[in-house]
Amino acid sequence: MNWITNYVRPKFSSLLGPRTVPDNLWIKCPETGEMVFHKDLEANQWVVPSSGFHMKIRANDRLKAFFDDGAYETVDLPEVATDPLKFRDSKRYTDRLKEYRAKTAMDDAVVVGKGSIHGLPIVATVQDFAFMGGSLGMAAGEAIIKGFEVALAEKKPLVLFSASGGARMQEGILSLMQLPRTTAALEMLKEAGLPYVVVLTNPTAGGVSASYAMLGDVHIAEPGAVIGFAGARVIEQTIREKLPDGFQRAEYLLEHGMVDMVVHRHDLKAKIASLLKIWMKSDIEALADSADAGSTEERAAPERVDAGAA
Known part of the structure; x- marks a missing residue:
């Protein structure tokens, strides 16, 4: 009887017995109560697909x-x-x-x-x-x-x-x-x-x-x-x-x-x-405009000096 007790019975128990399921395999939507598969929720950036509820x-x-x-x-x-x-x-x-x-x-x-x-x-x-x-x-x-x-x-x-x-x-x-x-x-x-x-x-x-x-x-x-x-x-x-x-x-x-x-x-x-x-482009354009204005003033300054000397 040892082979039945030690081998056959454990095999049947492993096939028919309850299996452990991870606690986070299914996650409940707080809004609708729907059960969502963990991997599906993760792939959807933790947004419940049907209700659109944004989870943490x-x-x-x-x-x-x-x-x-x-x-x-x-x-x-x-x-x-x-x-x-x-x-x-x-x-x-x-x-x-x-x-x-x-x-x-x-x-x-x-x-x-x-x-x-x-x-x-x-x-x-x-x-x-x-x-x-x-x-x-x-x-x-x-x-x-x-x-x-x-x-x-x-x-x-x-x-x-x-x-x-x-x-x-x-x-x-x-x-x-x-x-x-x-x-x-x-x-x-x-x-x-x-x-x-x-x-x-x-x-x-x-x-x-x-x-x-x-x-x-x-x-x-x-x-x-x-x-x-x-x-x-x-x-x-x-x-x-x-x-x-x-x-x-x-x-x-x-x-x-x-x-x-x-x-x-x-x-x-x-x-x-x-x-x-949009924001950064406007900042870059503002800097460029100020730089252009500065270079224009630098070019114009000698002309004004020459005219005054004349």
Whole structure:
């Protein structure tokens, strides 16, 4: 009986027994409840094909889809103190960071890349909501500032994809300090006349929406993105009134002049490239016109001198 127990029975068990299925093989659409095959969703840039619902997308996946041929160079980011306040809630802040770094394979919530879109060289900064809700701490703040510095040094436009719940409470006032610091860095970019385009993704909230995320030259929102400072429930409890349908959604903000356009994720690359090419061409023509005017004045000056001498 040993051959039946040790060989035949395990074979039948392996053929007829339950098979393990990966947890992420099928993903449920939050809007319609439809189950979508993981690979189909990934190939569609994490947009549900039937409903058009824009799901959250990882930073590296966004950069690959955004840059030409998926080719880009990651910018090295400054190192910062890991846990300056020695913060602890239900667990130590250092343990939380280790957990998210292992889960996301990222050092922090922001990635900066250099590449081209439709042949135009740009710098792109992306916040990843998967890393502690895209919260803004010292490391994320330094990364955003580094993106501005690289764009300024290389005279390239900067495109920033925001996705954040706000400041990181584990870093307290040091997190809030990143708001004026990043704002000062983007002002340097604007003073240099370089374009700064912000793509507001779901969600963009808290101090991020009160600083660099709403200070772009052009504000583009993805469909259905939640954009605001405080949450809708907090606002309702404060003003004791029911908020309008779709409040803080991208389409609502477009109707009320808070964003310039709402663009499908598949069309972002082409739209941003066309805007930047128009912008950069006008800057080049302005520089050329000023150079021509200067050379004309230089040629005319000796003639005026000669005429006066005569």
